[in-house]
Amino acid sequence: MGVWTVKRGTDKWTDEHFVLAIVQAPDQSFVFVICQGGQVSAQVRIGTSDWSPYKTRKIRWRVDHKVPHDAKWRQSVEETGVVVSGLQALEFADLVSHAASRLIFKNSTGTRTFSVRGSTAAIGVVMTACGKS
Numbered sequence: 001m002g003v004w005t006v007k008r009g010t011d012k013w014t015d016e017h018f019v020l021a022i023v024q025a026p027d028q029s030f031v032f033v034i035c036q037g038g039q040v041s042a043q044v045r046i047g048t049s050d051w052s053p054y055k056t057r058k059i060r061w062r063v064d065h066k067v068p069h070d071a072k073w074r075q076s077v078e079e080t081g082v083v084v085s086g087l088q089a090l091e092f093a094d095l096v097s098h099a100a101s102r103l104i105f106k107n108s109t110g111t112r113t114f115s116v117r118g119s120t121a122a123i124g125v126v127m128t129a130c131g132k133s
């Protein structure tokens with residue numbers, strides 16, 4: 001499994017700078033937490049069956065062996081993934097950055113496990129960039 005890394009860049013459409021912490025699995029699925037425009041959001045791509053932008057999807061996620069979180073995240077415009085912002089994104093980022101062994105996502109297309117190795121430092125950079133540290 002991969003290691004969380006930090007990437008910085010500029011959105012080609014809005015010209016806004018962003019900082020993101022990302023981990024990618026061998027099957028090209030990924031999870032990231034991003035600060036852009038002063039806002040924190042999180043996105044996961046683990047595959048979807050009938051993709052439509054902005055449609056809400058039910059997902060379950062958990063860190064380590066803790067109680068799963070049932071959530072509704074919206075489908076992203078750019079990717080076949082789901083995204084969340086606001087307080088849910090902050091809670092997600094906090095729990096992942098404090099996880100000890102793994103992050104697991106489940107939706108209608110399957111279950112994926114992601115490494116949390118390096119998440120504390122990488123997500124910390126994102127939170128600092130958004131003034132949330």
